Amino acid sequence: MRVLDIAIKDLRLMLSDKKALAIMIMMPIILTSILSFALGGTFTSEDSIGKTKIAVVKKYNIATEIEDFRYSLSNGIVSENISKSDLEKISKGVEELSIEKIFFKDFLDNKDIKEFLEYEIVREDEALKLLNSKKISAIVILPENFIYDMYTNFLTPFRNKVEIKVITHPDMNFKGRIVNGIMESFTDMTSTLIVGKNVLIETALEEDVIDKVFNNMNDVIDDITVNLSNNSPEIVYESLNGRNPISSFSYYSAAMTSMFILFSAGYGGKSLLEEKDNITYQRMIIAGVSRWKILVGKFFTILAFTLIQIFVMVTFSTFVLKANWGNIYIVTIISILAAFAVAGLGTLIAVLTYKVGNYKMTNIFESGIIQVMAFVGGSFIPIDVLPKFIRFLSNLTINGLALNSYFRIMMGYGIGEILKYLALLVLIGIGLMFISIYLFREKERYYYVERVDAENYETA
Amino acid sequence: MTLLEIRNLKKYFKNVKAVDDISFRVNKGEIFGLLGPNGAGKSTTISMISTLIKPTSGEILYKGESIVKKPSIIQKKLGVVPQDIALYPDLTGYNNLKFWGHSYGLRGKLLNKRIDEVSEIIGLKDKLKKKVNEYSGGMKRRLNIGAALLHKPELLIMDEPTVGIDPQSRNHILDTVLKLNKQGMTIIYTSHYMEEVEYVCSRISIMDNGKIIAMGTKDELIDIIKGQKKISLKFDEFSEDVVEKIKGIESVKDAYILDDEIIISTENGETIFKDIITEVSTTNSSITSIDIQKPNLETVFLHLTGKSLRD
Ligand SMILES: Nc1ncnc2c1ncn2[C@@H]1O[C@H](COP(=O)(O)OP(=O)(O)OP(=O)(O)O)[C@@H](O)[C@H]1O
Numbered sequence: 001m002r003v004l005d006i007a008i009k010d011l012r013l014m015l016s017d018k019k020a021l022a023i024m025i026m027m028p029i030i031l032t033s034i035l036s037f038a039l040g041g042t043f044t045s046e047d048s049i050g051k052t053k054i055a056v057v058k059k060y061n062i063a064t065e066i067e068d069f070r071y072s073l074s075n076g077i078v079s080e081n082i083s084k085s086d087l088e089k090i091s092k093g094v095e096e097l098s099i100e101k102i103f104f105k106d107f108l109d110n111k112d113i114k115e116f117l118e119y120e121i122v123r124e125d126e127a128l129k130l131l132n133s134k135k136i137s138a139i140v141i142l143p144e145n146f147i148y149d150m151y152t153n154f155l156t157p158f159r160n161k162v163e164i165k166v167i168t169h170p171d172m173n174f175k176g177r178i179v180n181g182i183m184e185s186f187t188d189m190t191s192t193l194i195v196g197k198n199v200l201i202e203t204a205l206e207e208d209v210i211d212k213v214f215n216n217m218n219d220v221i222d223d224i225t226v227n228l229s230n231n232s233p234e235i236v237y238e239s240l241n242g243r244n245p246i247s248s249f250s251y252y253s254a255a256m257t258s259m260f261i262l263f264s265a266g267y268g269g270k271s272l273l274e275e276k277d278n279i280t281y282q283r284m285i286i287a288g289v290s291r292w293k294i295l296v297g298k299f300f301t302i303l304a305f306t307l308i309q310i311f312v313m314v315t316f317s318t319f320v321l322k323a324n325w326g327n328i329y330i331v332t333i334i335s336i337l338a339a340f341a342v343a344g345l346g347t348l349i350a351v352l353t354y355k356v357g358n359y360k361m362t363n364i365f366e367s368g369i370i371q372v373m374a375f376v377g378g379s380f381i382p383i384d385v386l387p388k389f390i391r392f393l394s395n396l397t398i399n400g401l402a403l404n405s406y407f408r409i410m411m412g413y414g415i416g417e418i419l420k421y422l423a424l425l426v427l428i429g430i431g432l433m434f435i436s437i438y439l440f441r442e443k444e445r446y447y448y449v450e451r452v453d454a455e456n457y458e459t460a
Numbered sequence: 461m462t463l464l465e466i467r468n469l470k471k472y473f474k475n476v477k478a479v480d481d482i483s484f485r486v487n488k489g490e491i492f493g494l495l496g497p498n499g500a501g502k503s504t505t506i507s508m509i510s511t512l513i514k515p516t517s518g519e520i521l522y523k524g525e526s527i528v529k530k531p532s533i534i535q536k537k538l539g540v541v542p543q544d545i546a547l548y549p550d551l552t553g554y555n556n557l558k559f560w561g562h563s564y565g566l567r568g569k570l571l572n573k574r575i576d577e578v579s580e581i582i583g584l585k586d587k588l589k590k591k592v593n594e595y596s597g598g599m600k601r602r603l604n605i606g607a608a609l610l611h612k613p614e615l616l617i618m619d620e621p622t623v624g625i626d627p628q629s630r631n632h633i634l635d636t637v638l639k640l641n642k643q644g645m646t647i648i649y650t651s652h653y654m655e656e657v658e659y660v661c662s663r664i665s666i667m668d669n670g671k672i673i674a675m676g677t678k679d680e681l682i683d684i685i686k687g688q689k690k691i692s693l694k695f696d697e698f699s700e701d702v703v704e705k706i707k708g709i710e711s712v713k714d715a716y717i718l719d720d721e722i723i724i725s726t727e728n729g730e731t732i733f734k735d736i737i738t739e740v741s742t743t744n745s746s747i748t749s750i751d752i753q754k755p756n757l758e759t760v761f762l763h764l765t766g767k768s769l770r771d
């Protein structure tokens with residue numbers, strides 16, 4: 001008898017077990033779909049749920065504010081500190097520099113931003129309605145005097161505080177963060193420019209060479225525009241992970257896959273004792289089949305079944321949920337090594353269950369240990385959110401290691417970045433296998449009579 | 461020619477002497493019966509022959525070589541039909557046979573041919589596509605047997621192959637046993653059904669409490685109680701003292717109540733019927749029938765152990 005014969009037979013048994021298939025193949029598919037839709041806000045990006053929609057509310061009045069700015073140039077503090085010819089240049093600047101163009105055209109319509117954000121300009125009350133009904137993810141409020149203040153900041157030595165308000169919906173926490181981040185990047189960028197300009201203007205005022213400065217004003221204005229269109233603003237989400245954004249579908253596909261492969265360890269863990277209860281184990285021994293072959297057969301069965309599970313999940317999530325797993329070769333390597341570790345775990349459970357002689361072990365594993373591993377390994381809640389200690393523990397769980405590896409490949413890291421996880425998976429697999437062999441090595445007496453009988457005699 | 465020899469075989473479990481110093485030989489070509497009540501040690505003996513468990517002491521020789529030291533000597537030559545169904549209920553009959561064929565190293569065309577032949581023998585040819593858990597009890601038993609036949613074993617051991625099945629399946633199995641034997645297969649047949657053992661076995665050993673208490677052909681065994689008769693009396697009603705009265709008759713060896721009958725063992729006394737009727741008439745019991753039973757293995761067992769084979 002070949003190990004392969006045993007594994008094929010065991011696989012046949014597993015695949016004919018409808019309940020097992022429901023738990024190990026259907027459940028992760030269903031759960032992934034549900035979780036991704038329900039918790040989509042946490043991991044969203046444009047490729048999953050579409051662009052983040054926002055409403056922009058203009059609380060300023062552009063016409064009057066430009067008037068006011070021009071007026072303040074000829075009256076009040078501004079005019080007192082700047083010479084007449086310079087004032088003329090500034091008011092020429094007003095014509096050349098359109099704040100609305102900077103914010104809307106150069107910034108929001110910038111092609112990098114446009115990939116994430118879609119905006120419409122609406123009234124405030126309307127915007128709130130849209131937000132409440134979750135038709136949009138955030139409201140960006142451009143405050144009163146936005147135009148006036150921006151001109152002042154850009155074109156005069158003075159600085160007025162400009163506060164762009166972002167209102168987000170609590171259910172769309174993550175999208176809100178993205179919008180916030182984008183707005184922050186806008187203000188950051190403008191203030192760098194403004195600071196630069198102010199230093200320039202201030203020193204210029206002191207040295208009374210304002211002419212020169214305003215000769216440079218055009219360059220400054222150009223700078224603003226160039227900066228906006230060339231350097232795409234940093235977006236919070238990207239800086240969080242540093243890599244590709246991951247859709248909730250991708251994340252939960254990997255998370256559920258990593259978790260549910262543990263169940264095949266539990267399922268396979270029953271099979272050795274089941275064979276004994278079925279007397280098929282004894283029948284194989286009678287036929288001269290080595291018990292080691294039987295054990296190795298179990299190992300490969302679990303390995304193969306785990307790979308089938310992963311294959312189904314990857315295929316389903318890729319084509320139906322549009323999850324993006326990243327480099328398929330690396331994903332294959334991760335999957336094989338994860339399945340290897342799972343098979344080691346399953347074999348150990350099988351040996352323990354066999355030795356103990358009842359299914360308590362597997363039940364504890366399935367109803368308790370898997371849940372803990374799933375939590376610790378980040379299958380329910382993203383590991384990044386969990387305390388550092390648990391993040392450390394996750395690297396000791398098979399699902400945690402698998403998830404971390406898948407996750408990184410999704411983000412576009414190379415295989416080099418996950419080598420340590422892969423090595424751990426291999427080590428865990430080999431370690432568990434060694435323990436299994438050690439425990440199985442001692443040939444106990446197996447009972448030919450029914451197990452129930454044998455138990456009675458033990459206690460008699 | 462001796463195929464299998466058992467020498468002073470013992471198997472002691474923690475609290476039980478399951479097999480307690482038994483010896484016997486099985487000749488090539490015979491059907492050897494192991495008859496004994498529940499717990500006699502039949503399955504334990506078989507487990508040792510099939511190398512599943514090691515004896516506490518003693519020797520098992522297959523064609524003169526010790527299989528205790530070298531189990532592989534017998535493993536591929538032996539077919540075992542376990543007392544319990546040892547199959548995969550969730551696989552089809554065909555896949556079960558295929559797997560057990562693999563377990564004996566059969567594959568490919570040869571295996572398919574054997575599956576064909578065997579399913580013919582066990583009469584399940586048109587049921588092979590069904591899953592075993594959809595089989596009836598009798599069909600499972602037959603497949604259980606089929607799985608042991610694929611590799612054409614030299615020695616076939618059947619441990620109570622007819623437990624809990626309908627008479628039709630049972631007859632089919634018994635005829636199969638005879639047919640296989642005719643084709644040259646040596647068989648060890650275990651049962652606690654005396655009729656089955658009588659029907660198929662050429663030599664029989666009777667086991668009880670881990671020991672072999674008698675061995676021989678059916679006729680040899682019955683000879684043990686030669687000259688003994690068993691008489692059963694049926695009554696309308698009978699009083700308790702009637703048994704004692706009957707026991708008092710000189711030629712009566714033993715008498716006891718079994719259900720509504722009184723069973724009497726007797727050394728052939730000439731006047732036995734007259735004596736019985738006389739004794740009974742002194743009580744308030746009235747006989748409705750007197751039956752003289754021919755001795756059989758049941759009687760032998762009863763004679764040897766004082767108890768019934770089935771209880
Ligand atoms: N693994 C075991 N541990 C302890 N005692 C055992 C074990 N197996 C069998 N026995 C005991 O050994 C004795 C013989 O059992 P065995 O199964 O060989 O009987 P059997 O003749 O096959 O009976 P049956 O007709 O019920 O199958 C019984 O008393 C049984 O309780």
Ligand SMILES: [Mg+2]
Pocket residue numbers: 502503504543619620
């Ligand atoms: Mg038995």
